[in-house]
Amino acid sequence: MAGGASITIDRASKRFALAGSSEGVLALTDLSLEIAPGEFVAVLGPSGCGKSTLLRLVASLEQPSGGSVSIGGAAPGLVSARHALGVAFQDHALLPWLSIHDNIALPFRIAGRRVDEAAIARLIELVGLGRFETARPRQLSGGMRQRASIARALVLEPEVLLLDEPFGALDAVTRRQMNVELQRIWSARQITTMLITHSVDEALFLADRVVVMSGRPGRIVREVVVPFARPRAPAVMRSEDFHRLVDDLTAALEVPEPESSPPTGGEAIGSVTA
Amino acid sequence: MEAAASKRPLLLRLVEDYWGILLLLLAWQLWVVLNRFNPIVMPTPVAVLGDLVDHPMVYVRNVGITLAVAAFGLIAGMAVGTGLAVAAWFSPVASGLLNPLTVLFSSVPVVALIPVIARLLGYDTSTVLAIVVIITFFPSFVFASSGLRSPPPGSEDLFRVLGASRLSVLWRLALPAAMPNLAIAFKLAAAHAILAAMVAEFLMGTSGLGYLFAKTKSDFQTEQAFGASVVATVISATAFLLAGLVEKRVRARYA
Amino acid sequence: MTAGARNALLGAMGIALFLALWETIGQLKLAGISWPPLSAVLEMLTDEGRRPLFQRALVATLQETAQGYLWGTTAGLALAALAHLVPPLRRGSDRLAAVLNSVPSIALGPIFLVLLSRDSTPAAVSSIHVFFIVFVSMGSGLQRATPAHRDLFAVLGADRLKRFWRLELPAALPALASGLRLAWPAALIGAIIGEWFGASRGIGILIINAMQNFQIVLLWCAVLLAVGASLVFYGLLTLLERAAYARFG
Ligand SMILES: Nc1ncnc2c1ncn2[C@@H]1O[C@H](COP(=O)(O)OP(=O)(O)OP(=O)(O)O)[C@@H](O)[C@H]1O
Numbered sequence: 162m163a164g165g166a167s168i169t170i171d172r173a174s175k176r177f178a179l180a181g182s183s184e185g186v187l188a189l190t191d192l193s194l195e196i197a198p199g200e201f202v203a204v205l206g207p208s209g210c211g212k213s214t215l216l217r218l219v220a221s222l223e224q225p226s227g228g229s230v231s232i233g234g235a236a237p238g239l240v241s242a243r244h245a246l247g248v249a250f251q252d253h254a255l256l257p258w259l260s261i262h263d264n265i266a267l268p269f270r271i272a273g274r275r276v277d278e279a280a281i282a283r284l285i286e287l288v289g290l291g292r293f294e295t296a297r298p299r300q301l302s303g304g305m306r307q308r309a310s311i312a313r314a315l316v317l318e319p320e321v322l323l324l325d326e327p328f329g330a331l332d333a334v335t336r337r338q339m340n341v342e343l344q345r346i347w348s349a350r351q352i353t354t355m356l357i358t359h360s361v362d363e364a365l366f367l368a369d370r371v372v373v374m375s376g377r378p379g380r381i382v383r384e385v386v387v388p389f390a391r392p393r394a395p396a397v398m399r400s401e402d403f404h405r406l407v408d409d410l411t412a413a414l415e416v417p418e419p420e421s422s423p424p425t426g427g428e429a430i431g432s433v434t435a
Numbered sequence: 436m437e438a439a440a441s442k443r444p445l446l447l448r449l450v451e452d453y454w455g456i457l458l459l460l461l462a463w464q465l466w467v468v469l470n471r472f473n474p475i476v477m478p479t480p481v482a483v484l485g486d487l488v489d490h491p492m493v494y495v496r497n498v499g500i501t502l503a504v505a506a507f508g509l510i511a512g513m514a515v516g517t518g519l520a521v522a523a524w525f526s527p528v529a530s531g532l533l534n535p536l537t538v539l540f541s542s543v544p545v546v547a548l549i550p551v552i553a554r555l556l557g558y559d560t561s562t563v564l565a566i567v568v569i570i571t572f573f574p575s576f577v578f579a580s581s582g583l584r585s586p587p588p589g590s591e592d593l594f595r596v597l598g599a600s601r602l603s604v605l606w607r608l609a610l611p612a613a614m615p616n617l618a619i620a621f622k623l624a625a626a627h628a629i630l631a632a633m634v635a636e637f638l639m640g641t642s643g644l645g646y647l648f649a650k651t652k653s654d655f656q657t658e659q660a661f662g663a664s665v666v667a668t669v670i671s672a673t674a675f676l677l678a679g680l681v682e683k684r685v686r687a688r689y690a
Numbered sequence: 691m692t693a694g695a696r697n698a699l700l701g702a703m704g705i706a707l708f709l710a711l712w713e714t715i716g717q718l719k720l721a722g723i724s725w726p727p728l729s730a731v732l733e734m735l736t737d738e739g740r741r742p743l744f745q746r747a748l749v750a751t752l753q754e755t756a757q758g759y760l761w762g763t764t765a766g767l768a769l770a771a772l773a774h775l776v777p778p779l780r781r782g783s784d785r786l787a788a789v790l791n792s793v794p795s796i797a798l799g800p801i802f803l804v805l806l807s808r809d810s811t812p813a814a815v816s817s818i819h820v821f822f823i824v825f826v827s828m829g830s831g832l833q834r835a836t837p838a839h840r841d842l843f844a845v846l847g848a849d850r851l852k853r854f855w856r857l858e859l860p861a862a863l864p865a866l867a868s869g870l871r872l873a874w875p876a877a878l879i880g881a882i883i884g885e886w887f888g889a890s891r892g893i894g895i896l897i898i899n900a901m902q903n904f905q906i907v908l909l910w911c912a913v914l915l916a917v918g919a920s921l922v923f924y925g926l927l928t929l930l931e932r933a934a935y936a937r938f939g
Pocket residue numbers: 177178179186187188206207208209210211212213214215377433
């Protein structure tokens with residue numbers, strides 16, 4: 162029962178203007194990636210390699226400088242205009258003046274749809290915030306806020322779910338719990354999902370396929386299909402196969418260019434100050 | 436904090452909270468008594484208080500007028516300021532045109548404009564009202580503009596991904612985000628509104644506390660002139676205090 | 691074109707539009723005779739014959755304002771530092787400052803007239819305005835040092851005064867600079883109102899006289915002088931504020 166739409170990224174590149182440099186920053190180059198309907202893909206890569214940029218292209222928060230990005234054959238902008246994207250960022254981006262319930266109801270109100278109280282109640286239950294519906298974001302812990310923002314991302318039953326390091330700010334234990342919960346939530350719907358993360362464990366535990374990007378300019382240097390059957394118990398992380406894959410991916414992350422380097426020549430900029 | 440405050444003995448609390456004001460009043464009383472000033476030149480605070488008790492109706496009537504003008508002017512000024520800020524938020528061209536102009540105007544000594552406005556609009560209460568509107572307009576516009584443009588981090592991206600219309604972004608994001616700033620503008624403008632109304636009434640009014648001050652002063656009823664000032668001080672200090680409480684609540688709700 | 695350049699252009703256009711509107715309304719007498727065209731005002735303002743009049747008024751008002759600014763800043767800083775270093779005095783000084791700020795300026799005039807002299811009254815009224823703004827901005831600035839920094843100083847064994855000089859005061863400078871910028875127009879307003887109580891010269895006197903004698907163009911000239919005096923120093927203080935934020939912000 163795979164839900165959602167496919168994502169097609171076809172030879173996309175992205176160049177940012179940068180003050181004091183005529184060429185700007187080439188964040189992505191010639192990147193192609195196909196995500197099937199209902200597939201869960203995790204993207205790994207060193208800091209600054211363009212993972213967020215990739216996600217922002219799919220969310221139509223940025224336009225590609227070259228190539229194309231489409232969701233179910235349509236331009237991402239059209240998909241977001243019909244309120245069919247769900248998103249959660251590293252920073253929860255909950256509105257401080259709304260209660261948890263109202264924050265999760267926000268996508269309905271923005272879409273101009275009737276607020277589906279039953280769906281909200283189910284999601285709040287699912288992310289374990291049952292007693293905190295009326296609380297304000299600032300009264301919640303970091304992990305609880307992240308769960309609320311994931312509930313918000315799911316509430317419209319989106320065609321595509323985009324997660325940019327949603328657990329990046331959490332401690333290791335909470336993070337693992339959140340991973341288990343996210344898997345449970347996702348299994349119930351199987352929405353096409355793109356998860357950006359720094360954690361190899363997290364990627365392998367959650368995804369159907371893991372993609373590793375190289376340092377700037379970003380492109381894909383490695384792809385791994387995750388063999389573990391679903392539903393996955395946390396015990397899978399202690400298995401032999403899991404460790405082998407972790408080592409494999411970690412090695413791919415550490416060596417920026419394990420394969421022959423593509424012809425990007427002098428395009429990369431030596432030093433970029435943030 | 437509150438609980439701790441109420442545990443202190445009353446006298447200590449009074450001294451701690453009001454030592455400055457008490458000292459000021461005491462110095463005033465001593466200064467007048469020791470210099471043997473004629474009450475026409477400088478009355479004692481005790482004498483001013485006496486006049487307040489003796490002629491309450493004069494004060495009540497004029498306080499009512501000044502308060503009404505200040506309140507209406509404050510509301511209108513904030514409405515116009517916020518409305519224009521919203522218009523500028525919708526249109527980058529409008530905001531580009533307006534921004535330096537308002538920065539320019541908010542650094543202008545507005546009191547200097549009062550005579551000009553009076554010449555233009557005539558010498559009556561509606562002019563006093565117009566002046567209060569103009570004086571409260573600038574802080575509202577400046578603060579509302581910057582508030583509308585500072586939503587919580589990440590929220591703008593979120594609204595875009597969710598496919599929010601411009602109107603929905605205004606209503607659900609920009610306006611709530613601007614509330615704390617609007618509350619600051621309200622606090623600044625509330626105390627200002629009463630004082631501005633008084634200066635305007637003083638210069639060209641036909642009624643109100645400022646007029647009472649001007650008239651009684653030129654009639655050498657100095658005690659009543661000071662009575663008017665004391666009343667105005669109490670009112671605008673109270674307005675400042677209340678507006679401060681409003682600001683605190685808004686901050687707790689929206690930030 | 692960059693966003694900055696476009697905004698600068700738009701801003702300049704906004705100001706030009708405003709000036710053109712002013713001129714047109716004046717030329718066509720849309721607002722009656724009380725609204726002279728900008729050109730008439732500028733003409734009078736640059737008239738050789740009136741130069742001494744304007745110059746005297748401007749110099750007098752600027753002197754009073756500067757004096758009031760200095761007194762007010764000193765008093766505001768002193769009370770803020772006192773309230774900060776001696777916490778029991780804190781609540782009382784907050785209230786004193788709020789009440790002083792709430793005294794109508796027109797009531798301050800007569801008091802200072804008796805307390806000081808005719809010619810010191812404008813500076814005194816002006817200093818009360820400045821005092822409040824500096825007190826408030828310095829007070830909130832002194833709270834800006836972070837708990838982590840305070841802890842650091844505590845661990846290093848710094849006493850109250852060392853912490854004040856080396857941590858809290860530098861951390862307060864940006865907020866203070868903002869206060870100093872906002873205080874200038876307020877100081878100018880104070881000086882102008884103070885002049886109404888019998889000063890011998892100044893922009894406030896010019897304004898009142900022109901208003902009472904129906905010298906419309908002269909009135910607008912005086913107002914423009916006040917605006918200019920405000921803007922020039924406001925601009926300079928904005929630069930100071932930027933520097934403070936760059937260095938200590
Ligand atoms: N708006 C922008 N303007 C200019 N350069 C940008 C912009 N956004 C990203 N970049 C540049 O693009 C490159 C990739 O950035 P991106 O945020 O996609 O990295 P990332 O892989 O998400 O890193 P991290 O793991 O640290 O979040 C960086 O070099 C960054 O400096």
